[in-house]
Amino acid sequence: MCAEKIAMSEAALTSVARIAMSMDDGDMAFDCVKRMKLLGITARVRSYGPALFTFCNKGDIDKVFEVEAHMSENGIQPEESELEALLRISIAARRGDKVYYLLHKLRTNVRQVSASTAELIEAWFKSLTASRLGKRKWDAKELAEAIENGGAGWHGLGWLGKGKWSVAHTSVDVDGVCMSCGHKLATIDLDPVETENFAKSVASLANKRERNSNFQKFQKWLDYYGPFEAVVDAANVALYCQKRFAVNKVSAVVNAIRQKLPMKRCPLYYCT
Numbered sequence: 001m002c003a004e005k006i007a008m009s010e011a012a013l014t015s016v017a018r019i020a021m022s023m024d025d026g027d028m029a030f031d032c033v034k035r036m037k038l039l040g041i042t043a044r045v046r047s048y049g050p051a052l053f054t055f056c057n058k059g060d061i062d063k064v065f066e067v068e069a070h071m072s073e074n075g076i077q078p079e080e081s082e083l084e085a086l087l088r089i090s091i092a093a094r095r096g097d098k099v100y101y102l103l104h105k106l107r108t109n110v111r112q113v114s115a116s117t118a119e120l121i122e123a124w125f126k127s128l129t130a131s132r133l134g135k136r137k138w139d140a141k142e143l144a145e146a147i148e149n150g151g152a153g154w155h156g157l158g159w160l161g162k163g164k165w166s167v168a169h170t171s172v173d174v175d176g177v178c179m180s181c182g183h184k185l186a187t188i189d190l191d192p193v194e195t196e197n198f199a200k201s202v203a204s205l206a207n208k209r210e211r212n213s214n215f216q217k218f219q220k221w222l223d224y225y226g227p228f229e230a231v232v233d234a235a236n237v238a239l240y241c242q243k244r245f246a247v248n249k250v251s252a253v254v255n256a257i258r259q260k261l262p263m264k265r266c267p268l269y270y271c272t
Contacts, residue, residue, distance in 0.1 A: 010041050017050040026054035030067060037074065045071075045079055052078075056085045061093045080110045084117045091124050096133040099124055100158060107154065125165040134159035151195075153188035222268075230257050230267035 013032045020028035030051035036043045048071050055063040068086060071078060078086070083106055090098035103121070106113060113121070124130055138160050146155040170180035177184045190198060207215060222228075237253050238245045250269065257267050 008035075008039060008041065010036060010044060010047060013041070014044075014047045014050070017047065021050035021054050024054060024058075026051050026058065026060070026063060029054055030063075030070075033067075033070065043074060043076060045076055045082065048076065048078075049082065052082055053085060056089050059089065059092065061089050061095065061098075064089055065098065077109055078105070080106070080114060080117060083110065084114075084120060087117070087120055087124075091120065091127070091129075094129045096129065096159060099130075104154065104156070122167055125167050131164045132162065134162045136162060149192065151189035151192075152186060226268075228268040229261045229263060229265060232257065232267050232269035234269045 013036055017029040017032035020026070020032065033043055033047050033051060036047060048067055052064060052067045055067060064086060068078065068082075083102055087099065087102045087106075090102060106117070106121075110117075135158065138157065143155055143157060143160070146157055150156060168180045170178055172178055172185060175184070189195075203215070203219065232250070232254055234250045235245075238247065238250050240249070254267055254269055258264060261267070
């Protein structure tokens with residue numbers, strides 16, 4: 001292709017990377033991805049696969065995470081198959097810091113893992129290495145703040161506590177109670193990054209849908225008078241399951257939400 005002066009593409013370079021993988025040459029496969037960036041070609045998850053899996057098969061954890069870092073720098077998020085391979089080599093190398101990092105990657109990128117990944121995670125928590133990791137002491141206030149900032153679903157402070165993990169297969173009843181530990185599932189919120197991305201997406205959709213609307217003015221008003229702990233779409237509430245606008249229904253919903261808010265402040269409600 002080069003001799004004929006034919007422009008290279010992502011597909012062509014990925015094919016070369018796969019050839020390199022068949023030759024067990026991870027460096028060559030990785031160079032193909034690096035070349036894409038130099039040529040202004042947008043790489044994809046599949047572009048990194050040959051290099052990542054070759055280094056994983058070789059047990060070269062430093063090279064593996066060099067590839068993963070390159071993916072992150074270029075805005076490419078690994079999928080479950082890549083994360084499973086990364087997790088497997090991290091567990092084999094007894095790298096608790098990498099395992100912790102990857103579990104959060106699975107939480108944000110995959111959510112519901114496959115059976116093979118679940119078995120790998122279970123094997124980690126049953127391992128001797130996992131029981132020896134973790135801080136013996138931590139700041140309770142810092143932990144509470146970290147959990148709150150993370151939307152109540154995680155803290156991101158690393159492994160806390162030492163000792164053998166309790167691992168069990170269980171189910172959750174209709175009331176959200178775990179049949180193993182007896183605790184009820186907690187409601188979690190979006191973390192700050194997810195919240196910001198969601199807000200930008202909603203704003204973008206609103207501006208595209210109604211170009212001549214007052215949405216941007218509303219955003220400025222909200223920035224000035226906010227923040228509000230809750231927002232109620234009064235029109236949808238009032239017209240829910242009926243043809244007429246029921247003001248009393250809006251009042252009931254607003255008052256009910258207000259009682260549940262920490263500051264007991266009246267939520268913002270609007271009607272369009």
